Amino acid sequence: MTPLVNALACLVALGVASLLWKPKSSFYRNAALLAGFLLFACLYTYLGSETFDLKYLEPQLEHYPLRMLMLCLCLSTTSLTLYRRRYLVLAQGLWCWVELFGGIALYYRGIDVAWVRIAALAGITLGSTFLSRISKEMEFCLMVFWIAIWVFF
């Protein structure tokens, strides 16, 4: 996957995140958006992987759609109105989970675990638990940090 397609995935996640948890939006709407985004992420990863051959899909891309979903969830927590810190930490924890256990599955096939990415996520997750009232500036910082993890690590 090229860096451009990877960065574009981040933008798509950001776009969908902005649609989630709108005031008065129904349970079904949010769930359908997330499930629909998962379907989209699967197709996006498949088409963006440059292989177009099932046998040669890069192993690192096997959990790419889930990583996109987790990034979307993290970004979407900035628009929550209640229990923001709790869901912020949970969303990051879930992303960390996908990376860690996906990495362990890949490790048994001879691929190194992305420890830097996991450590960065674990660090920000732990740090988020210390956040007091989350300001707009802090929301922006968090988003920058997540995007940096996505693009650089």
Added chain:
Amino acid sequence: MFRYLMLAGLALFLPGLYALGYSVYQGPSAWMVDSQTFWGTPISLFVFWIGLAHAGTLLSAIFLALGIKLDRRTALIAELSTLVCLVFAAIFPLMHLGVVKNFYMVVPLLDARGGMANVCSPLVWDFCCIAVYALLSLFFFAIHLKSREIPLLEKYRKPMAWLLFPLVLWVHTIVSLDFATTFVPQWRGAFFPLYFIAGAILSGLALVNLLLCTEGYRVRLLERLMLVGSWFMIGFWLWEFLTKGTFCTSAFIFAGVLPQLRIVSFVREHRTGRIFLSLSVLLGLFLERYFLVSPTQGSSSAAPFGWVDMGLVALSVGGFMLLFFGARRKLSLSMESEGTYFGEVDGSDMAMVEEAAREAEALSREKKRGIDLSYIQPWSSDEYKVLHLPLLVGFAAALVFSLWVSAQLPFAASPYENIEVAFANIVPLFYPIAALIAAGELLLAILHHLRQSPDSAHVTFARRISTIFAAILVVFAAVAGTFYAGGASRASAESVEASPLNVENPIEKYIREMSNESAESLPATMDSAEIKLLWNARCAKCHGVDGRFNEKFVREYYPVPQKLDAARIDSLGLDSLEKVVLDGRVNMSAFRGRLTEAEIRGLVAYMRHMAGDLSSSSAGDSAAVDSSAVDSAAAGEAP
């Protein structure tokens, strides 16, 4: 109602019990084993039931931790279903081991010989996670059940819920790694952890919805979650199709398409319709597990799904009905909520009514203390105050354990001395150990509080629990000590009479004995193809189709079987090998009574034949003489 369901369960359970006994006696050849993955019906059922076991903790603990309302009766039903599902989930991996009596070898502790379980194996991770999950779920259920009589316990429910929250996800993640860490192409998938969790949650929701139908009421929130869960599963199935080209159509129809019928009001508003939807999801997810575990099903090389497999399914379904509804009848009084619910009542509303009084009380208490309820300072919640010390000690203990294991394993007198232990191998054990220690500390804290209580009934209850806890510890210590100094401590040299070396070449001796055998001792119809089939059915699961040990074991299983190379076979002697096959050894099942003498001799000759092939392919000419000798032996034995 419950009585009839119990009777139906008994009708399924009894024939299932026969299938279980037959399977344990016969070993893995009794049930359907996939020719590619060497896994079969027990593992399909294990994954299915462990998924169902998520219902209790998911609905009760996670909902409680996140502040989602669920009434007491529904939560207790879900928690009870977890415990019963775990009982049946635990049976199947034991069967799958083949050597049931050696189950303790998956416990990551040293045995008397200094042997250490293979902590790189997901089977060991499985054992730790599921054992801890079962203990903590039991603890959580007991606290909930008694919390009405002893209100003090309510304070510990939410901290326990937060402790169980990661654990419930951890368990199914580890189950998914049983698959994802293997070399089987259909199982490769770094997305498996979340895929399995989604499947487990969906099946757990279907089970709880089905159980609520038997209770005569419904919780709409859970029905909605089941529908939404099916949408996510469709996403995962699409990804599996795109990455591997495999697709389980029946699972898609039953657990993906049919649940959408909930949109039709006629279906969702009738109990029969809701039962149909829940059963459809359960059937679909069972078929999905079956498809996943046995990817060659449907092809000509696959073993058929026979009466033993059906018996095992009946055992688990019947056993669940028997045990669950039996316990449900017994606990009827303790499980009731504020009111008794029947018909089309929405559980979310019921929960709100139940919570309203509790919240009003909490609000007035907090207002008196002058606390702003709309904002909670970081690290200041009540749950954190209860949990922080136990968790700290738990994580420290897990860290010490990890360091001990990583220092111990490479030097232990075990087959793993050359296996490198990395951080990624030990991480899966980390949280279960921390959670176990933390839960132990919470139990001690609860007992301490109860003893301080002015109510004499509480003190008596605390004493009773302390006694039970102490008794369990003593029994556990006795059992652990027995296993530590028991069968595993027997050195293999004592159980195998090795032929004296340099006196007579064991191969030559074997050929001589074979030539002296009367022709009638061997069945006339037994040929090399039959021996090969016999090997594949009985031995290949552990020792591999080609006689090298099955590579899967190195990473997936404990214990690692012997590599049957020529040097080892020669050092043991062929007659000793026959004895091993007959009587078993430390880690190997006995086949006396299950194989004829001629079959055993055929297998040993085939084993030596393969070892010769391996030697000649790896060591060149050095083993050529042995190989040809045993080829002739095999040919002589199998006309």
